[in-house]
Amino acid sequence: MTDETTEDLPPETLPLDAWHRAHGARMVPFAGYEMPIQYAGEQISHGGGIVAEHNWTRESASLFDVSHMGQLTVSGENAAEELEKLLPGAITTLKEGRMRYSLLLTEEGGIIDDLIVTNAGPHIALVVNGACKWDDIAHLREHLPDEITLTHHDEQALLALQGPKAAEVLDALVPGAAKLTFMTAGYFDWNGVPLWVSRAGYTGEDGFEISVPADHAEKLADALVADERVEPAGLGARDSLRLEAGLPLYGHDLTLETDPVSADLAFALTRKRRETGGWMGHGALAKVLADGAAQTRVGLKVDGRMPAREGAEVFSGDTKVGTVTSGGFSPTLCAPIAMAYVDAAHAAEGSALEIEVRGKRLAATVTPMPFVPHRYFRGS
Known part of the structure; x- marks a missing residue:
């Protein structure tokens, strides 16, 4: 969900900056921060690297630092x-x-x-x-009245523990956390440290996001990776996981120029509120809902091994019908996948299209998302 476009300012450091470097992280500028893209080193049991981190998240549990997000x-x-x-x-x-x-x-x-x-x-x-x-x-x-208080909690770090073993790991440290179900949250005490824990994430796997006071973040990170089921993971694996999960990335799949209907996010427009209105943008979107979107965000499975990246043009015959907004090689499927906005007439499941990559046309097929099924825990 994070855009890479920021003003040309020196990147800020995360509360865990030194911790990441000590764990072999390769740091890169992202969203205005120096952030780990991947890890390497003898202390990483799977050897490190984006694909290894991706696969470890699918099989066990990975710790991601998402403290760059805004907590309000x-x-x-x-x-x-x-x-x-x-x-x-x-x-x-x-x-x-x-x-x-x-x-x-x-x-x-x-x-x-x-x-x-x-x-x-x-x-x-x-x-x-x-x-x-x-x-x-x-x-x-600008738009909330003066009597409403908006607070930015920049004193908080945010850690994401993601993967099928995340619940077992976190519940051992924070008893009761595993009782949460997908898209629920609550307050917990960890050895006198207040935590706000939500069962959610950006990988398609079961997992949690943990808001912790920044001065306790390193202690919590150490406690989590002390469990042999947990390894740190960076932006590279987070991106390949969210792509497989069919989750859009702001600044790429979502922008000021895209609307929720075209982005296949109409579910976020509560049905009753579509009718009653009263929210910013309703008038414009009511027309799109009634008439249908000119283009739609779709998933594409690409033939061969060459990935299609953002900006690649999508064709039906000789006619350009869309543009790739996210793409890469799926470690889970061992095949290239992509998201693209394509003309509504070519957005139906099974539509045969082509993507131009390095002067070559790659065959692609419109396919439902997620590419890899979500494994959110919704209760027994």
Whole structure:
């Protein structure tokens, strides 16, 4: 969910910057921060590297540092009602501890950011994309009334523990965490350290995101990787996992020029609120919902071994019908996959298309997403 586009400023450091480097991380600028793209070294049991980290996440549990994300809270009387004027999802009916995927939109229906909203009890919690967070904060402050308090919790780090063994690992450290189900959250105490734990993530696997005071982040990271089932993982594996999961990345698959209907995110527009309106962008999107989108975000399976990258053009015969927005080689499927926006007439499952890569045309087929089934824990 994170855009790479930021102003030309020196990258900031994460609370765990030294920890990443000590664990063999290769650091790169991303979303305004120096962030680990992958790890290597004798201390990594699987040997390190993007594919190894990807596969370890699928088989066991990986620890990702996502502290670049913006952690916000909105509080005050009628905070939920005021947020509903900006978000197309139902916030006032969201039960305590429940989470919802939603969107910040322009009046024209363009996507400012995608985010997670949680009813945290005394306030509404938002997690927004790292590279968008300052624009998001400005947008929220401009449009929320003065009596609503918006707080940016930059004193908090955010760690993501992802994979089929994540629940066992975390529950051993934080008893009760495994009782959470997908898209629920709660407060926990870890040896006197307050944690806000949500069962969610960006990999398609079961897992958790853990908000922890930044000055305790290293201690928590050490405790997690002390378990032999956990290894650190970086941006490279996070990107290949989210692509296999069919999850869009802001700044690539989602931009101000894309709308939720074209992006195949109409589920984020709560059905009742589509009819009642009252939220920013409703007028423009009501027309798109009624008339249908001109283009749609689709999944593509690509023949051969050569991956199609962002910006590659998609053709039907001699006619350009779309553009790839994310693409790469799937370690799980051992085949190239991509997301693209294509003309609605060519978006049906099974449509045969071609992608131009390095002067060659690669055969591609429109396929449902996710490419690899989600393994979220929704309860027994």
